[in-house]
Amino acid sequence: MQGSDKRRSLSLDWWTVIVGVALAAIVLAGIPVIPW
Amino acid sequence: MSRALEGMGRYIPGVLFVLILAVGGKVLSDWLQSVITLAWVRSLASNVIVAIVGGMAIGNLLPLPKWLAPGIGSYEFFLKVGIVIMGARFLVTDVARLGGIGLLMVVVEILFSIAFVTLFARWFKLPQKLGSLLSVGVGICGVSAIIGASGSIDAKKEETGYAIAVILVFGAAALIAYPLVGRALGMSDKLFGLWAGLAVDNTAEAVATGAIYSKAAVAYTALAKLCRNALMGFVILGFAVYYARRGMAREVGAKGLFLWQKFPKFVLGFIGLSVLFSILFAVFPGSAEQAYLKGRVGAMRNLSEWAFQVTFVGVGLRTSFREMVRTGVKPLLIGVGAEAAVAAVTLGMVFAVAGFLPSL
Numbered sequence: 182m183q184g185s186d187k188r189r190s191l192s193l194d195w196w197t198v199i200v201g202v203a204l205a206a207i208v209l210a211g212i213p214v215i216p217w
Numbered sequence: 218m219s220r221a222l223e224g225m226g227r228y229i230p231g232v233l234f235v236l237i238l239a240v241g242g243k244v245l246s247d248w249l250q251s252v253i254t255l256a257w258v259r260s261l262a263s264n265v266i267v268a269i270v271g272g273m274a275i276g277n278l279l280p281l282p283k284w285l286a287p288g289i290g291s292y293e294f295f296l297k298v299g300i301v302i303m304g305a306r307f308l309v310t311d312v313a314r315l316g317g318i319g320l321l322m323v324v325v326e327i328l329f330s331i332a333f334v335t336l337f338a339r340w341f342k343l344p345q346k347l348g349s350l351l352s353v354g355v356g357i358c359g360v361s362a363i364i365g366a367s368g369s370i371d372a373k374k375e376e377t378g379y380a381i382a383v384i385l386v387f388g389a390a391a392l393i394a395y396p397l398v399g400r401a402l403g404m405s406d407k408l409f410g411l412w413a414g415l416a417v418d419n420t421a422e423a424v425a426t427g428a429i430y431s432k433a434a435v436a437y438t439a440l441a442k443l444c445r446n447a448l449m450g451f452v453i454l455g456f457a458v459y460y461a462r463r464g465m466a467r468e469v470g471a472k473g474l475f476l477w478q479k480f481p482k483f484v485l486g487f488i489g490l491s492v493l494f495s496i497l498f499a500v501f502p503g504s505a506e507q508a509y510l511k512g513r514v515g516a517m518r519n520l521s522e523w524a525f526q527v528t529f530v531g532v533g534l535r536t537s538f539r540e541m542v543r544t545g546v547k548p549l550l551i552g553v554g555a556e557a558a559v560a561a562v563t564l565g566m567v568f569a570v571a572g573f574l575p576s577l
Binding site: 193194195196197198200201202204205208209211213214215 | 294297298299300301302304305481482483485486489490493513516517519520523
C-alpha cells in the first residue's frame with residue numbers, strides 16, 4: 182500500500198511539471214487560457 | 218484504465234467545489250474592493266484573505282460531505298502548477314543569484330531549526346521520532362517533508378498526525394502574524410517575501426503569507442521556499458541514516474536514488490521555464506518580440522495567481538479549529554518556541570543580507 186502511494190505521489194509530482202509546462206506553452210502560443 | 222478513470226473521478230466533485238469557491242472569492246473580493254472606501258479595510262478584503270477566511274468559515278461551520286475531501290486536498294496540485302508557471306517570470310541569472318544566497322540562508326535555517334526543535338523536544342520529554350518529525354516540518358516544508366520523513370524513519374501514525382497538526386496550526390497563525398510584523402517593521406516586498414519563504418513551514422501557507430503582504434512579495438517567497446523544498450531529501454536522508462544506525466528504522470538502500478525520489482520535481486519545472494524564457498528574451502531582442510514575450514509572461518502571472526487562488530481556498534478549508542484544540546499543549550508549546558526562534562533568526566538573516574540581494 183505504502184509502495185503504491187509512493188508511486189502515485191511521485192507521478193503526481195511529475196504531472197505538476199507536465200501540466201505547468203503545457204499551460205505555459207499554450208499561453209506562449211497566444212491562446213488565452215483564462216479570459217479574465 | 219477504467220480503474221484510473223474511477224480514481225480520477227473521485228477528485229472531480231471536490232475540485233469543482235474548490236474552483237467555484239476560488240472564482241466566487243475573487244468576484245466577492247473585487248466587489249468589496251469597489252465599495253469599501255477606507256484604505257485599510259479595503260486591504261483586508263484582498264482576494265487572498267477573502268479566499269482563506271471564506272474557506273475557513275465554510276470548512277469549519279458547514280458539514281461538508283466526505284466525497285468532497287479528495288478533490289479539496291488536490292489544491293497542492295494547483296499550488297505546484299502555479300509555481301512551475303511562475304518560473305517564466307524569473308530570469309535564470311536572477312534565480313541563480315538569489316537562489317545562491319537563498320540556499321545559504323536555508324542551510325543555516327534548517328540546521329538551526331533541527332538543533333533547536335530536537336533540544337526543545339528532549340527538554341519536554343517528547344518521543345524522539347516526534348521531535349525529529351517536528352524539526353523536519355519546521356526546518357523544511359511542513360506537511361510533505363513530515364510525510365516523507367515519517368516513512369523513512371518508521372515513525373508511528375499518531376506521531377505523524379501530531380506533527381502535521383502542529384505545523385498546520387502554526388501555518389494558520391503565520392498568515393496573520395507575519396504580515397503584521399512585516400508592516401510594523403516597514404519591510405520591503407523583497408525582504409518580507411524572502412522572510413516568509415524562509416520561515417513559514419508549509420509551501421501553501423508560505424505562498425499565502427507572501428501574497429497577503431503584496432503581489433510583489435510572493436515571487437520572493439516562492440523562490441526562497443523552493444530552496445528549502447529542494448533540500449528536503451538531504452535532511453530526510455540524514456534522519457533515515459541516523460535512525461537506521463541505531464536500529465530504530467530500516468536501512469537506506471541506494472542513497473542517490475533516495476535523494477532523487479524525495480526531490481520535489483516541480484522545482485525542475487520552475488527552473489526549466491525560467492531557463493526557457495531567459496533564452497527567448499535573449500534570442501529575440503527586437504522590441505515587438507520583447508513586447509509579445511512580456512505580454513505572455515503577464516498572462517502567465519495571471520494564470521499562476523489563479524492557481525494560487527485555488528490554493529488559498531484549500532488552505533482555508535483545511536484549517537480545522539477543532540483539530541487545533543485536539544492537538545494538545547505540549548507539542549504546541551514546542552511549536553511556539555521553535556517557530557518564534559526560527560522567525561527571529563531568519564528575520565535577522567534577511568536584514569543582514571539585504572544589501573546583497575538582487576531584485577526580481
